[in-house]
Amino acid sequence: MSRHLIPCFLAFLLVSASAALCSAQGPLTREAVALAQAERYEEAEVVMLQALNTKESMDPTCWYVHAFIQKSLFVIRDGRHPNSEARSAATDAAIECARRNPEPKLEDELIALLSYLADTHFEDAGDAVRSSQPGKAEVARSHLKSYSDIQNFLNPHWDAEPDEVWLDQLLGEHAFVQAEQAEQKGAGPWFNWGRACYERAAARKPDRFRSLYNLAIHTYNQGVRQFKASEEDLDAVDSALKQAAILWNLAAEGLEQAISENAERASGYEALAVVSEALLNQGRVEWCKAHLVEMGVD
Structure with missing residues (x-):
């Protein structure tokens, strides 16, 4: 997903998640929701960390709100930086929400959130190719693995092989472009x-x-x-x-x-x-x- 589309998508997630956010039962979670709706995400996260140490953590919505706030920090505060810890925290919280949610009331919101996080890893995998060196593509492969892990969680029948082939092809093209510039007299x-x-x-x-x-x-x-x-x-x-x-x-x-x-x-x-x-x-x-x-x- 293009970076210039991310603010619009963030707004879409906020709208689609509003019903789920408003259904939060705990007072701390509701306070965090109000702060998030005012785009005071860092303050909201402080409150959410308190909520997660109370009985409110038994409510799947509490974990969804935590995931939503962390995703917002990843996008807005961290500028969608590839090494943002907020993205990892958002992913973990969303998965925890899914595990605690036997009813499908949050299913659509979780799919949208996790799909977005997966897509950012996929884009970062492609971006990391440009800085890869011979035999050293760990960053690109790590992002692709994170993408595949999320997709596999969403769909246990997910086939990661086509994307792995895509990344190897992309790395190969990158390497051959460098060879064309630097290795004209010999491989x-x-x-x-x-x-x-x-x-x-x-x-x-x-x-x-x-x-x-x-x-x-x-x-x-x-x-x-x-x-x-x-x-x-x-x-x-x-x-x-x-x-x-x-x-x-x-x-x-x-x-x-x-x-x-x-x-x-x-x-x-x-x-x-x-x-x-x-x-x-x-x-x-x-x-x-x-x-x-x-x-x-x-």
């Missing part, structure tokens, strides 16, 4: 990590054609960059050509796998034709060089 940690991310994605069923196809294309492009970077250095051409050919063969194998995954996608055949042409050209270069040696030309 390094960024390129190797990009391959590892896409290989992990391709090992799973969801969106497998895309994973195989993108991995092959990036592998081919790395070979092209390395070869072009050595074109002006005749002494390095042989080695560069051999290294490029290794990558191009890997790309060809990957595209063949992609085509076997989905034979109806024209892009697979088009890309394989380009890679095959590069490999044929590489053979022609070697043939020409052999003749030049026979002719005594260095």
Whole structure:
């Protein structure tokens, strides 16, 4: 969810939750509700902490109000910061409310609240990709796990695999962009990590054609960059050509796998034709060089 939409969504949650908030039974909880409705969230939370240490904590609505206030602090006070402790507190309180609520009177409000918190984790997972380093994507994966944990609580049949594939693909793209900028003369940690991310994605069923196809294309492009970077250095051409050919063969194998995954996608055949042409050209270069040696030309 876009950050500029969050204040509007917060207002929506407040409206949708008003009936549940007003149904709170305890005096401390009702006081906290009044403070929250006046947007005095930090004061409201102080009162709620008192309420949670009394018999009012037996009322599921007390935990819902606690969750709502913490979510409001996460958005308004903390600016929806990825490391906000208020978001974790809101999630825990909402789950506790659900466990204490045998009747469905708060069900819609809890689903809306938890779904919103889950969506913020999903967005933060994507944002964290941009600061990830080779082999170090713990922050992005942690946010995605938090997202999946909430979704699994809401729906025990939730399938997290498509989102895990999505994140690996996103990490792979990030790594290959960095490789394009920093590793033109030879594959390094960024390129190797990009391959590892896409290989992990391709090992799973969801969106497998895309994973195989993108991995092959990036592998081919790395070979092209390395070869072009050595074109002006005749002494390095042989080695560069051999290294490029290794990558191009890997790309060809990957595209063949992609085509076997989905034979109806024209892009697979088009890309394989380009890679095959590069490999044929590489053979022609070697043939020409052999003749030049026979002719005594260095």
